[in-house]
Each structure stands twice: as structure tokens, then as C-alpha cells.
Amino acid sequence: MRVVLSIGGSTINPEGKPSLEFLRAISKMIKESRSEFGILTGGGSIARVYANAARELGANEYEADAIGITSTRQNAQLLVTALSGAGVDVYRHVLTDFEEAKGRRNKVVVMGGTIPGITTDTDAVLLAEAMGATRLVNISNVEGIYDTNPKKNPKAKKFAKMTYNELIKLAAENDSRSAGTHFVFDMLACKLIARSKVETHFVSGDSLENIKNAIEGKKHNGTVVR
Ligand code: UTP
Numbered sequence: 001m002r003v004v005l006s007i008g009g010s011t012i013n014p015e016g017k018p019s020l021e022f023l024r025a026i027s028k029m030i031k032e033s034r035s036e037f038g039i040l041t042g043g044g045s046i047a048r049v050y051a052n053a054a055r056e057l058g059a060n061e062y063e064a065d066a067i068g069i070t071s072t073r074q075n076a077q078l079l080v081t082a083l084s085g086a087g088v089d090v091y092r093h094v095l096t097d098f099e100e101a102k103g104r105r106n107k108v109v110v111m112g113g114t115i116p117g118i119t120t121d122t123d124a125v126l127l128a129e130a131m132g133a134t135r136l137v138n139i140s141n142v143e144g145i146y147d148t149n150p151k152k153n154p155k156a157k158k159f160a161k162m163t164y165n166e167l168i169k170l171a172a173e174n175d176s177r178s179a180g181t182h183f184v185f186d187m188l189a190c191k192l193i194a195r196s197k198v199e200t201h202f203v204s205g206d207s208l209e210n211i212k213n214a215i216e217g218k219k220h221n222g223t224v225v226r
Contacts, residue, residue: 002133003035003215006124008140009044011205012075016045023079025208027086030108035215038101038109038131040124041079043071065116072112072120080110098130121189128198136193136200137214142184143204144223145170161224164194199226 007026012018030037047068051059054067076094083090090108095101101109109131114123121138128136145167146156159166171190174183184202193200201214203222213220 001035001135002038002131004038004040004124004128004131004133004136005215006040006120006136006138007042007075007079008138008205009042009047009072009075009120010141011044011139012041012079013044013046014141016049018075018078020082022205023082024086026211027079027082027088029208029212029215030083031086031088033212033215036106036108038111038127038133039076039079040111040120040127041072041075042120043068043075043113046074047071062116069113069116074112076110076112083108083110098126101127102130104131118188119186121186122192125189125192125196125198129192129196134199135215135217136198137211138185138200138202139205139211140184140202141205142202143206143221144202145184145225159223161226164190164197164225167225168194193225197226199224201225 011022050067050071051064054064073094080090080092080094084092088108090110091104095109095111097114101111111123111127113120124136142150144158145162146158148156150156168190171183171185171187175187201222201224203210203214203220207221210220210222214222
């Protein structure tokens with residue numbers, strides 16, 4: 001079974017520095033799993049800090065994105081190191097394009113961002129498409145997909161499951177809100193999982209048990225979209 005893990009920057013770098021505990025734990029889980037993995041890492045706050053510094057120095061949006069991509073790749077390289085330390089058979093370099101990832105077999109592939117203008121949500125789905133993965137597991141600092149932002153509304157309701165179209169509708173509603181609001185999964189990524197019917201699980205990085213169950217397609221506390 002081929003599975004793509006999309007690991008948010010906030011999970012790799014909570015509070016702005018790498019969580020060695022998480023990196024070691026996820027690496028151990030991957031070592032013990034029978035699935036074949038492709039992994040996409042996000043940039044999180046490190047990407048934002050650098051992109052904003054670049055903007056203040058006069059960078060345009062393309063250049064700010066390019067700096068963000070560098071942060072995602074730095075996280076990817078850190079994960080490669082952790083995986084390797086855990087004895088996982090992993091490519092020792094961070095891959096930079098999907099064509100390269102496509103032909104790889106029997107070894108874990110790790111990638112960061114690819115081109116300006118998108119986010120690692122979209123990269124993760126493209127990697128899943130390229131590898132022919134049947135499942136995508138999105139690991140972030142929220143426990144799933146909610147009807148409203150759970151960080152702002154304590155009464156937000158979490159969906160246990162939803163369809164691709166329901167997710168697209170919710171992402172569109174969130175897109176039209178004021179600038180700065182940010183839906184869990186970007187619109188392009190939502191549309192790509194729908195076109196290829198990639199079963200997508202949204203779980204929090206706080207529970208390894210949930211991540212493991214999502215990888216295996218078992219019941220967990222997050223949201224499954226299919
Ligand atoms: P992320 O995917 O981590 O951004 O990439 P995000 O969605 O803002 O992060 P979360 O979900 O809140 O943690 C970091 C930044 O890198 C650039 C974008 O600027 C993005 O915001 N990026 C990333 C690209 O330009 N292209 C890519 O393929 C990936």
C-alpha cells in the first residue's frame with residue numbers, strides 16, 4: 001500500500017524550533033510500518049518569518065515563495081536525517097520534482113515545496129498522484145476538518161467524514177472570508193484529491209495512534225474525506 005504523508009511545518013517546528021521528539025517518533029512508526037511512503041513537509045512559522053523578512057527587504061511574492069520553499073526543504077532534510085537514524089531505507093536527498101519521485105520504488109521519498117504560487121498541501125496531492133498512492137494523511141496542528149475555525153470558535157463541529165464535494169464547498173466558503181483566514185487544506189489541493197479520488201485523512205500531530213490508524217485506513221479521531 002502506498003501512502004503519502006503531508007506533515008505540516010507547525011508539527012515539525014512547533015514554537016519555531018524542531019521537535020526532535022516528533023521527528024524520532026514518526027520515523028520509528030515509519031520503520032515499523034509495512035506501507036510504502038512518500039512524504040511532503042511544510043514550512044510553518046519558519047517559512048513565514050523568512051518570507052516576511054524578505055518582503056520587508058523588498059522581495060516580491062515570487063521571491064517570498066521561493067524563500068518559503070527553502071524552509072520546507074530544510075524541514076524535509078531534517079526528516080530525512082531522522083528517518084535515516086531510525087534505520088528507514090530513505091533517499092538521502094530531498095527530491096525536488098514529481099517526475100523524479102514517480103519512478104522511485106521500495107525506498108521512502110521525502111520532498112518539500114516545488115514551485116512558487118502553491119503550498120505543500122497541493123504538492124502532497126501531486127506526489128500522491130505521481131506515486132499512485134491510494135491514501136493521503138495530512139498531519140497538522142488541528143484534529144480534522146471543522147465547520148468553522150476551531151481555534152477561534154470553541155463550538156466548532158468536527159466532521160468524522162465528508163465527501164470531496166463537501167470539502168470543496170467548505171474550502172470555498174472559507175476562501176471568501178477576510179484575508180488572513182486560512183483553511184486547513186488549500187482549494188487546489190481539495191480539487192486534486194477530488195479528481196483522483198485520493199482518500200484523505202486529516203489528523204493532528206499530537207496523537208501517534210491516530211496517525212497510525214489513518215495510515216492503515218482505520219478509524220481515528222480526525223476526518224476522512226472520500
Ligand atoms: P506551507 O505549505 O508550509 O505553507 O509552505 P502554509 O500553507 O502557509 O503553511 P501552514 O499549512 O499554515 O503550516 C510554506 C510557504 O512556502 C511557499 C509558500 O509561500 C508557502 O506559504 N511554497 C510552498 C511555495 O511557494 N510552493 C510550494 O510548492 C510550497
